[in-house]
Amino acid sequence: SYVLTQPPSVSVAPGETARITCGGDNIGSKSVHWYQQKPGQAPILVIYYDTDRPSGIPERYSGSNSGNTATLTISGVEAGDEADYYCQVWDGISDNQVLFGGGTKVTVL
């Protein structure tokens, strides 16, 4: 079955750029969506269809998807960006199911 692979953690200094990867076989052929989850809260959508940003999400959040890797980029990281981030796709090839990556904890140093 299809697997999404994320690094467990990413550390970044304030003002720097955080890049969170989501690996999967030919993931560039799928639509990837990204969520931010802070402790004790429900996830919120930060990027959908690889690159689109919902209203209210800062322009500092951007996405890309090509080949075997999708990437969520957070520019000018702020303390409030510290959270867990999950990628998500629809796997309609091996199984008909929604799949989440394992999640990446972003720590702001």
Added chain:
Amino acid sequence: QLLVQESGPGLVKPSETLSLTCNVSGGAITSSTHYWGWIRQPPGKGLEWIGSFLYGGDTFYKPSLERRVTISVDTSKNQFSLRLRSVTAADTAVYFCARQRVGGKVPYYCDHWGPGTLVTVSS
């Protein structure tokens, strides 16, 4: 503004059935542009999709849970429900309900989430 809210028992005994309801306000679950689904998160772990339905359309379940899961809908109350049978401690999790945008006839991204409810499986 769309609001979704989970409700149900916080404690279920092993081998019994977990039952949760998601109440939806500010939007119709009969929408043709949105799936409605359940996602769970075991303590300290990641998100796991359980299943989603489109009113008048398809219902999809996570293959490894399909034998134990049923999602049903009550349009008169604008709510939908989750039943998970034969639970074990491994089913202990925060359960979220969410609205998902339709993408090419299948459930895509979750654009609205409930706050989640913790269900513990224990005797």
